[in-house]
Amino acid sequence: MSTHAPEKTRIKEPLLSRTGAMLVMAVCTLYFLVPIWWLFVGASKSSDQFTSTNPLWFADFDLFANISDLFAYRDGVFLRWMLNSILYTGGAALLGTVLAAMCGYALAKYRFRGRELLFNVVLSGVLVPATALALPLFLLFSKVDATNTFWSVFLPSLVNPFGVYLARIYATASVPDELLEAARIDGSGEIRTFFKVATRLMFPALVTIFLFHFVAVWNNFLLPLIMLSDERLFPVTLGLYTWNTQVNQIPELRGLVIVGALLSITPLVIAFLLLQRFWRNGLGAGAVK
Amino acid sequence: MRKSVSAVSALLISALALAACGSGGSSSDSDTGAAAASCAPSSGPVTLTYTTWIPGIEDVVKVWNDKNPNIQVKVQTGPNGNGGTYQNFFNQLKAGNTPDLGHIEYDALPSFRVQDGLFDVQSCDIVAKAKDQFIPWTWNQVSFGDDKTAYGIPQDSGPMALFYRADLFEKAGIPIPKTWDEYAAAAEKVKAAGGYITNFSQSDINQFAGFAWQAGGRWFANDGNQWTVNLTDDNTKKVADYWQNLISKKLVSTVPPWTTEWDNAYNSSSAWTWVSAVWGANSIMSGAPKTAGKWRVAPMPQWSAGQSVAGNWGGSATAIFKTSKHPYEAAQFALWLNTSEEALGLLNKAAQLYPATTAGTKYSYLTNPVKFYGDQKIYEVFAQAAGEVTPDFTWGPTMTATYANASDGFKAAVSGSGTLTDALTSAQKSTIDTLKSQAIPVKE
Missing domain, CATH: 3.40.190.10 (Periplasmic binding protein-like II)
Structure with missing residues (x-):
């Protein structure tokens, strides 16, 4: 017994910690997936069965009827909200990623006076929560009479200091100075070098930035809440919230909110499934540095 | 989540703000002050904005817009009052760009009153004349017990x-x-x-x-x-x-x-x-x-x-904000919305609003038997209440x-x-x- 003991524990310990880790992971997975499961099951029920049947298991499967109800409600305003969200989010994430990449690249590859100061100012922007900026932004946009417009939500969503930070780190790590020198000697302009050479090398990082930015803008709720009062401009998050506050008055809305919530998370899921491969690469690249 | 302003744009925007403060701040205040002082009809066609979260309000407003080409009302919407719309009103009061009309529940009216954000609708003769159409206690909710002033037109009651x-x-x-x-x-x-x-x-x-x-x-x-x-x-x-x-x-x-x-x-x-x-x-x-x-x-x-x-339990008013440039037309619209049989009927159909006028509680759609309640004429009980x-x-x-x-x-x-x-x-x-x-x- 005593002779075997050390050997056994050597095998056992990793096994134990592995099971332990697995257990923790399983609990976490469950914790995160149960609400989505609940949402999916809830969205598939008629409003009658929603209150009266087991919330975690299916009754009659009415998902498609519910979806068509949702699309028909108020001339399909929900679809309009989805489209808005995709425009706000996709547009801002795409442009914002380009901006962040250019900014980070410039900070990494050019030497100029005040570079570190500028970088530190940008970094401090990471610490300022979006919530704290919404009201000042509203007052600023009020001054130029631009509240309740597409731009009042789109423009503030373009900037992303965390993206600048990531882009700088990645540019330093993955774009060799020698390559830029070579491009310059070959007669390539700085802008061309950036788009043709640097962005290729920074691609995994750009995907990471894009994803971060996409999620941040998609979930940014307070800015549109404060800026917008025209229903046709709402992103889907605000639209669903608006309905949800009216459930007391119009209880039928509850079902629509649930189906709408399910549909509203699908673009995020799709974006992650498509891009997660790049994302992992990008995170790895950062870790090495 | 993580979103904020990068240094450059922050500088740009604050520069813009400073410029705007310098040029327009004080003059716009005096403009609105002058406009809000009296309740006189405007000359020419006007467009009013009306923020409310009543579901289906667009259909009601459309009836008005079709009949009143010179007073067009644009509906704006949002979450219910405490869900964010009141906060938005307060922000807009600060920025000076409130809508002309806003939906405010009785229990929130005093907070707008102490901020001095509301127009005294009783200074409009049309409102003073219409006062008696409302159930007295609903009028008290908007006048706070004062005979001479009122800060909204009662809309519904509970x-x-x-x-x-x-x-x-x-x-x-x-x-x-x-x-x-x-x-x-x-x-x-x-x-x-x-x-x-x-x-x-x-x-x-x-x-x-x-x-x-x-x-x-x-x-x-x-x-x-x-x-x-x-x-x-x-x-x-x-x-x-x-x-x-x-x-x-x-x-x-x-x-x-x-x-x-x-x-x-x-x-x-x-x-x-x-x-x-x-x-x-x-x-x-x-x-x-x-x-x-x-x-x-x-x-x-x-x-x-x-x-x-x-x-x-519940009930709300249609208030006119002090910054409105067309309080007279806004009052005309608010009175139509909350006293005409046509509008009250549509509001009741769209959002089950129960009228605040004495006549409103006797309209036919509120005296019919209700099937869910075993064909009892339940609204007669509420009319009495x-x-x-x-x-x-x-x-x-x-x-x-x-x-x-x-x-x-x-x-x-x-x-x-x-x-x-x-x-x-x-x-x-x-x-x-x-x-x-x-x-x-x-x-x-």
Whole structure:
């Protein structure tokens, strides 16, 4: 017994910690997936069965009827909200990623006076929560009479200091100075070098930035809440919230909110499934540095 | 989540702001001040903006727009008042770009009044003339008891009555309670029959406010100089002790209101009654479809036999903001919206709004039998209740804070720590603190 003991524990310990880790992971997975499961099951029920049947298991499967109800409600305003969200989010994430990449690249590859100061100012922007900026932004946009417009939500969503930070780190790590020198000697302009050479090398990082930015803008709720009062401009998050506050008055809305919530998370899921491969690469690249 | 302004754009935007402050700040203030001083008709066509969260309001406004090419109303929307629209109004007041008209519930009107954000609609002769069309207590909600001024046109009201399960009461041989004493006695028998007499709304203080209103509780008063806060007057304490007794004896269920759990309490026949406002009729219909045909409505139980006093739960006004450049036209629209049979009918159809005018409660769509309630003409009960609401209940200027504090205490009381009276005592103190912190004069 005593002779075997050390050997056994050597095998056992990793096994134990592995099971332990697995257990923790399983609990976490469950914790995160149960609400989505609940949402999916809830969205598939008629409003009658929603209150009266087991919330975690299916009754009659009415998902498609519910979806068509949702699309028909108020001339399909929900679809309009989805489209808005995709425009706000996709547009801002795409442009914002380009901006962040250019900014980070410039900070990494050019030497100029005040570079570190500028970088530190940008970094401090990471610490300022979006919530704290919404009201000042509203007052600023009020001054130029631009509240309740597409731009009042789109423009503030373009900037992303965390993206600048990531882009700088990645540019330093993955774009060799020698390559830029070579491009310059070959007669390539700085802008061309950036788009043709640097962005290729920074691609995994750009995907990471894009994803971060996409999620941040998609979930940014307070800015549109404060800026917008025209229903046709709402992103889907605000639209669903608006309905949800009216459930007391119009209880039928509850079902629509649930189906709408399910549909509203699908673009995020799709974006992650498509891009997660790049994302992992990008995170790895950062870790090495 | 992580989104903020990078250095460059922050600099740009703040430069822009400084420029804007320098050039336009003071002049725009004096413009609006001049426009708001009187209620004179504008020359030429005007476009008004109206922010409300009433579902389906667009269809109502379209009727007006078709008939009034010179006064076009644009609807803006958002979440309900406390869900964000009030905060937006306050932000817009700060920025000077409020809509012309806004939907404000009675209990929120005083907070806009103390911020001096509302236009005195009674300075419009058309409004002064229309005043008598409204049920007197609803007018008091917008005038705060002052004859000469008013800060909104009453839109809807929530007179309260007793919804009860006629079938269950009959089967158990329990008479329908006419007084609160009988209600408490019935609660014991209902418990014995395996149900709960009702669900006590643990986080929605408005229902409790309706009970206190009926019992003669007067939470706030304003003598023109300062506010008096009295969440713990004798009448309110009487109500608090009454419900505390039912909670302590576990004669009422206490699930959070407006949840599926709560719907289910009614749908599965575990809760037998609900003392609620007129709009509650629709909540039961959609939340408890399995109980169709079994509900009836009776007048609210009374504190002493033979009385007939009702409480009110909810209701709102259409207010005109001080920054509106066309208060006269805005008043014309608001009057049409809230007094014409056409508009009130559409509002009732779209969002079950119960009118605040005396004539409105007698319109045909409110005198028909309702199938869900066994063809009872339930709205006649509410029409009578609407006339029995005591007129002098005043809301305070910081109700959001008061509700939040009281609701914390109520939740604690329901789970067995503390009592409803404790909750009110604490809300009383914190309300006074909130008033002081906002530099609103308050009597200690």
